[in-house]
Amino acid sequence: MSAELWILVATALLAVVTIGAAVIAVRAARRVALPPEPRPVARAPYESSLVITYDEPETMHVPHELQPRIVEGHLIVPPSQQQVVNTALGRPGVRLSILAHGLAHALRPESRDRITAMMRREYRRRRRERLQAGRRAVRAGRPTPPSEEWLGGPS
Template sequence: MPADMVVLVATAVLACVAVVAALVALRAARQVARHQHADAPSPAEPATPAAVAVRDPEPQQAPREVRVVEGRVIVPPSREEVVSTALSRPQVRLAVLLHGVARALRPESRDRIGALVRREYRDRRRHRLRSGRRAARAAHLAVDPTPPSAHWLGEADGRAEDRAIGA
């Protein structure tokens, strides 16, 4: 590879790294600005005591302690909030998905799934055949059955008398 191509590729990589670094810095600056804006006490708010017990709207939860530390209000999360937050993380969701796929690919699971598919296939085939037989029987019964005497007389529809009289 020529030297000018190496320099061109290195410059492109450095430009991409610089753009990503700028985006990360911009995001961090916005978060800092948001937290500073939220931390600024409003003049209309009265001073809050150091520890206050606050009841949640759900009666089954215990009261949660609210603390003010360096001008910030701190409320410890409930157990349900911790679990829902932990399970909503992408890494955890990916781990759960991979665990499920690995479990489904185990030999015993594959055999069980194959057996279920075969059973479902057989049941549907049996149902289809029964429906076909029922439809054939219904179509056969809808046609006038020929009387047994017509067969030995050589008449196809069993109305030999009607033809003899009408002719």
């Protein structure tokens, strides 16, 4: 097997592991329940004349079709837009098609070439930095001898 094929296989494997970790993280985040926001408690005013009042948030206008209603003795609450999107994108078929599309895009020749070029540039940049750091370390460890004008010699 060529080195490019090994890199391609390793990249695909890494992508699958990353997507799996992302799915697990999203599921764990959905399970975490946020604590309810504390509501202000009305207290008797103290000796000062300062009184704090809290206004109720303004309610948004909801179209008639999206308002909860009772049908045949059952309360029907239409889903919010966010719930519809989560349901549509949460289906296994949709997730699989998104994964397949991403893998197909990553495995296209132009994407592979772009990724290979980026890796090559990064490798060269890091190598250049290592060489420069090595040269600086050699210079720092071996200071140049002082010149004649610093020693007060003949001018």
